[in-house]
Amino acid sequence: MPTRVRNLYIGLEKTENVRDEWYWSTMDRDLELAVYEYAPGAILTKDKRRHRVVGFAGSMLEPQVRGADIDLIADPNWYGDETHVAICGTCGSARHEQGMPSQPVTCHDCSDPVDPDRFNRYVTPNGFRTDFKAEDRDLDEIGTMTFRTVATVLQQGTAVDRGNLSVRRGAGITIMHLNDGVEDDQGQLSFFETQMATDRSVPIPGRGRPAQLQEQAVSTDFLLRQGSRFSAQAGTVERFGLMARKETDAIYLELTDFDPRLSLDLVARKGDFFHIGTRAAAISATQMLVQKAALHLDVSPEEFEALEPRRRDRRPMLQIADALINGSGLCRRLGQERTSDGEIEIVHLAKEILGEPGKWPQTAFMAVDAEGSHQERCQTACYKCLQKFNNRRYHSLLDWRLGLAYLRAMTVPGYACGLNPGEESLPEMDGWLARARELAASLKGMRPRIYDVDEVGRTMKLPCIIERNTAGRVVMRFVIVHPLWRTDADLPMRLLGSLGGPPTRFVDTFDLERRPLQAMERAVDRPPAPSMTMHGAAA
Known part of the structure; x- marks a missing residue:
């Protein structure tokens, strides 16, 4: 039976109380973790000893004693799955081809061409190896931090419309966890480079004479430092990324229409349709749905994969998949109609998130305890609301107010995130304007000689940072806006009622909460x- 567990071979150990018998000491991880934690350059600890990962190996047979010699045999097939993946230069979505394409192919999300030179080769290792020389002391170097990408290739499934929301159920998805190596000084990914070699000095505990081990894919960087220990095979250098791929079930929520004053479609990974605040809102909404679904189905949130949003055919899409390979049935359950009212389960859960004050997450967001009001002290996200150990890579992006706003825009037609009368009292908007004023005052305190605070706006009085030069003349103004308001060319007229005055830029509260001075510089x-254009499609 195929297994998704991969071994890291860390050296030979002597079998206790048995003469002339040794075994391979290993560590193991699930494949999705192994391609990151066991990548060449990593340093790991086992039994208080440090082990340096230097390459890859196929399955190791048990050592065989032949008189004074010990035979070490490794399967020459050190990798199994192989494919080619490109990241679209326009939108950042993944395009997958089994072989290297010879001509441009079309991006499935934005329909732009993807050139062949954007494709990179990825392999799935069958095993990993160290240098077999454990150290009791700290090593002089630290392990490398590799670049992680999660790429998805979806199958559409069956679409069911619910207002301005389309639910695609019964769908499948290919999830590829990619390791592109480390970034160099110019920010370019290095990938991994290996060469087949024979290790001529494998330590044998209790014996002074080392053994040989053939068919090892060793990092070329390590080979250069090891001198005569390895005998490299000419013409076997390979460059690639690491991949853990699986097929599973998924469910997609596609937003088919929304208020054109909002930026809900700017969820692409890169390019003109990328906006970090909007993408963070979609990620937060996905995390809410996953945690709500886990509570409803009485399973762990780790049973789902909360995938990053994508912009497909000009429409924003949230993606949730089963964590189990080939599917566990959970996403299929979320796509079923409820017997009581015929509503699709995941749509019902989204509405319950927004409108049930006695249930999670409203009980967490609106909680008042010995530390005070959660709504007042948690401006983004914390471990009492959205943050969990398993979503720690998104902690800097999670925001419970933005998640609520994004879900409300998906389920309530006409919602405009505070731009319509009466919406300022909703949980996600309550206190937003006051917080924007606090951030403006904080910015002024950082640079009191050049920043002043004012208020502008035709109907809503928004805080505004006035920047002056050394002579005291106003050179620019920065209007603080909500992260989900669309900062297009028409925004000054919509909010201010005029295009006159000093040059005007817009900066949102998402950026000001996290990197205020950098946000001001980038806004310029x-x-x-x-x-x-019509129906929520961006021109």
Whole structure:
């Protein structure tokens, strides 16, 4: 039976109380973890000893004693699955081809061409190896931090419309966890480079004479440092990334229409349709849905994969998949109609997140305990609301208010995130304007000689940072806006009622909460967001 557990071979150990018998000491991880934790350059600890990963190996047979010699045999097939993946230069989505394409192919999300030179080769190792020389002391170097990408290739499934939301159920998805190696000084990914070699000095505990081990794929960087220990095979250098691929079930929530004053479609991974605040809102909404579904189905949230959002055919899409390979049935359950009212289960859960004050997450968001009001002290996310250990890579992006706003825009037609009268009292908007004013005052305190605070706006009085030069003349103003408001070329007229006055830029509260001065610098040269056409499609 195929297994998704991969071994890291860390050396030979002597079998206790048995003469002339040794075995391979190993560590193991699930494949999705192994391609990151066991990648060449990593340093791991076992039994208080440090082990340096230097390459890959196929399955190791048990050592065989032949008189004074010990035979070490490794399967020459050190990798199994192989494919080619490109990241679209326009939208950042993944395109997958089994072989290297000879001509441009079309991106499935944005329909732009993807050139063959954007494709890189990825392999799935069958095993990993160290240098077989454990150290009791700390090593002089630290393990390398590799670049992680999760790429998805989806199958559409059956679409069921619910208002301005389309649920695609019965769908499948290919999830590829990619390790592209470390970034160099210019930010370019290095990938991994190995050469087949024979290890001529494998330590044998209790014996002074080492053994040989053939068919080892060893990092070329390590080979250069090891001198005569390895005998490399000419013409076997390979460059590649690491991959853990699985097929499973998924469910997708596609937003088919929304208020054109909002930026809900700017969820692409890169390019003109990328906006970090909007993407963070979609990620937060996905995390809410996963945690709500886990509570409803009485399973662990780890049973789901909360995938990052994508922009497909000009529409934003949230993606949730089963964590179990080939599917566990959980996403299929979320796509079923409820017998009581015929509503699709995941749509019902989204509405319950927004409108049930006695159930999670409202009980967490609106909680008042000995530390005070959660709504007042948690401006983004914390471990009492959205943050969990398993979503720690997104902690800097999670925001419970933005998640609520994104879900409400998906389920309530006409919702405009505070731009319509009455919406300022909703949980996600309550206190937003006051917080924007606090952030403006904080910015002024950082640079009191050049920043002043004012208020502008035709109907809603928004805080505004006035920047002056050394002579005291106003050179620019920065209007603080909500992260989900569309900062297109028409926004000054919509909010301010005029295009006059000093040059005007917009900066949102998502950026000001996390990197205020950098947000101000980037706002100066940021182009307007793409405008909207009919039915929520960006021009």
